[in-house]
Amino acid sequence: MTSSVCEDPTKKGQLDWTKRYNIIRGITRGVLYLHQDSRLRIIHRDLKAGNILLDVDMNPKVADFGMARIFGMDQSAANTKRITGTRGYMPPEYLMHGRFSTKSDVYSFGVLVLEIICGRNNRFVHQSDTTVENLVTYAWRLWRNKSLIDLVDPTISDNCQMEEVTRCIHIALLCVQHNPTDRPSLSTIHMMLTHNSLQLPDPQQPGFFYPNRRNQERDGLESIQSRNRVISHTINDVTVTDLDPR
Numbered sequence: 001m002t003s004s005v006c007e008d009p010t011k012k013g014q015l016d017w018t019k020r021y022n023i024i025r026g027i028t029r030g031v032l033y034l035h036q037d038s039r040l041r042i043i044h045r046d047l048k049a050g051n052i053l054l055d056v057d058m059n060p061k062v063a064d065f066g067m068a069r070i071f072g073m074d075q076s077a078a079n080t081k082r083i084t085g086t087r088g089y090m091p092p093e094y095l096m097h098g099r100f101s102t103k104s105d106v107y108s109f110g111v112l113v114l115e116i117i118c119g120r121n122n123r124f125v126h127q128s129d130t131t132v133e134n135l136v137t138y139a140w141r142l143w144r145n146k147s148l149i150d151l152v153d154p155t156i157s158d159n160c161q162m163e164e165v166t167r168c169i170h171i172a173l174l175c176v177q178h179n180p181t182d183r184p185s186l187s188t189i190h191m192m193l194t195h196n197s198l199q200l201p202d203p204q205q206p207g208f209f210y211p212n213r214r215n216q217e218r219d220g221l222e223s224i225q226s227r228n229r230v231i232s233h234t235i236n237d238v239t240v241t242d243l244d245p246r
Contacts, residue, residue, distance in 0.1 A: 015058070017160035020116050023060045024168060025193055027052060030062040031109060032186040035102045041071040043100060047108035048086045048122075049115055069100070077101035088122035088134070092207040093180055103180035106189070107207065110175025113168055114139050119153030136176050136206045143173055143203070167196070173203035 015023075034042040044051075044065065051064040067084050080098045083090070091107035093099045111122050114135055122135045133141065142151050148169055149157060171192050177183050182204055184192065192198055 015156075017156045017165065019058050020156070021161075021164055021168070023052075023054070023058065024113055024116055026060040027062065027109065027112065028186060028190050028193060030060065031105055032190055034062070034068075035105070035186050041075065041102070043069045043071060043102060044105050044108075045069060045100060046085055046089070047105055047112060048089050049112060050086075052112070091176075091180065092178060101180065102185065103183045106175045106183045106186065107180070109186075109189070110172040110183075111136065113172035113175070114151075117153065117165060117168060117172070118151050119155065134208065136208060139169065140173060140203075140206050143169065163196075167192075167200070170200050170203065173206065174200065176206040177204045178207040179204070 031044065031047065034044060044062065045067040046064065051062065053061045053063045055061065069078065071078070078100060080100065083095060083098055085094070089108040089111050091104050094104050115121055118135070120135065125132055125134060139151055142148050148166055151169060152160065152165055171189060175183055175189070192200060
């Protein structure tokens, strides 16, 4: 599933809610395998729409392990001075401090779920006269205002199970919470998706939440990159790749 699926009206029309819901659950199982069921724990570090491939039956496959890191099963986190990944999917603790873990993938997964539901990529910006919001901030505001229907892709809004959609948005917002310890594990996410009777906690404010300052996300990212370059004494120690269709 490349980023073009999020933007091409024809391709979006091929993905009704049932297909999108199955894709979300399939990605969950794939990442859960990497984190828990594989012989070694694998942190993907670049979960994004362009790295989720769909077969002819619309079954998702997690792809592109070029930035993946292998952990021992008793290892939960690591640090790096070389920040690599895709803008909009990287959690704050990784972008600012180089700390990554399974919860880093959880953050990226949450952004990916929001993209699947709204039919836009994470670089979508909602703009009004006073605010500029990224996708995560926009979803959070709609959640707080109890107007989640505005987040749903119009091509599926009339023919979807709104309870399922709302639950998936709820889970996604739990995944993108600022504090990584607040984010659920992939095993918990799988339980949340397969057991509708499981009560979900209220999400806390997400990472990179910018409610009222125009262009703050862009300025903040550039500031972080600049600071990391000074710390590492090399301009090549921070790499941020843009999301481009394949």
